[in-house]
Amino acid sequence: MTLKTQFSSFDFECGTDEAGRGCLAGPVTAAAVILPTNFSNKVLNDSKQLSEKKRMVLKPIIEELSLSYGVQHIFEDEIDSINILNASIKAMHGSIAQLNIVPNYIIVDGNKFKPYNSIPHQTIIKGDSKYLNIAAASVLAKTYRDLYMEKIHEEFPMYNWKKNKGYPTKEHRAAIEKYGVTKYHRKSFRLLPEQYCLDL
Template sequence: MQRIAGIDEAGRGPLAGPVYAAAVILDPGRRIRGLDDSKKLTAERREELAAKIRERALAWCIASASVQEIDSLNILQAAMLAMRRACEGLAVIPDKALIDGNTLPRGLACLAEPVVGGDATVKAISAASILAKTARDAYCLEMHASYPDYGFDQHKGYGTSLHLQRLALHGPCPAHRRSFAPVRLLIA
């Protein structure tokens, strides 16, 4: 049996917080019904599926790249770093990794192939998408507890009107990505 790892990230677009990635090798003997692109699922359904993925997958790992890494590398390279960390953290070495998107992280210890739209078409990538999204959402709730004035529990760090309003009112907090234009312009 060839061990295929699906890899995806969450959090490239937000103005705050780390970018998360997950790698998942599904167990063909322990199917999980309902896997799909995390963006197409409700928060409740994502949480239900995340628990099943952690319980039934052959191997899984969630990793991240920090705000400082995002600001020093750029968001694409930080996402690639998080993906590589997730793949390296798997307890089972994959024979191949299928990566959502059109860019591959450098330095993977296995063969890799990009799959555009893979989070909706490849079950292992869907599972990775769900784990990355639920981990990042959980982190956003932690950011909200630390910095309640910004409303991270509502917008999850994305540049919504509420977030931009709070950012203008309070200025950036340590969780904000200084290299992203709305934050950079406030600092300048």
């Protein structure tokens, strides 16, 4: 399916998406992207449908050709404090705030969002596989988060974050069981062993 350039008829429509919502460790990361109305790219799609290599090829293309983009991490302590849904929305708001063009419309991947500065918005289920600006945001959110997880992997290589990126793989859970948790783990999530979870 060919992705549409944008949802609305506004000149500066921003697409936003997040990555890392279901992870046990690391931040939730969101990106916001405003693309030119004539933007096209045959490869760009929902980041989950793309190989890591393709995402890394697309990253500088999106950064160069977008009218504006922003990326925001929300880290573990804040996720534990305000919960993952609120942290995801806060990350999206933060990424939109970084744009050097004020968007006049926002489209959001998924079905949950809170109004941002009275700018009209629309949530779109699977929006990252329907609209190029959300797909571009999904690629930036995923690549920036992956690069961060590869960096902190060097500090705690036993969890193999460079491969699993903090997601709850069997290997990751086994490492938590063996070595305990780190400062990068989300204590409010169901980690193993159970005593490492906060009683929230």
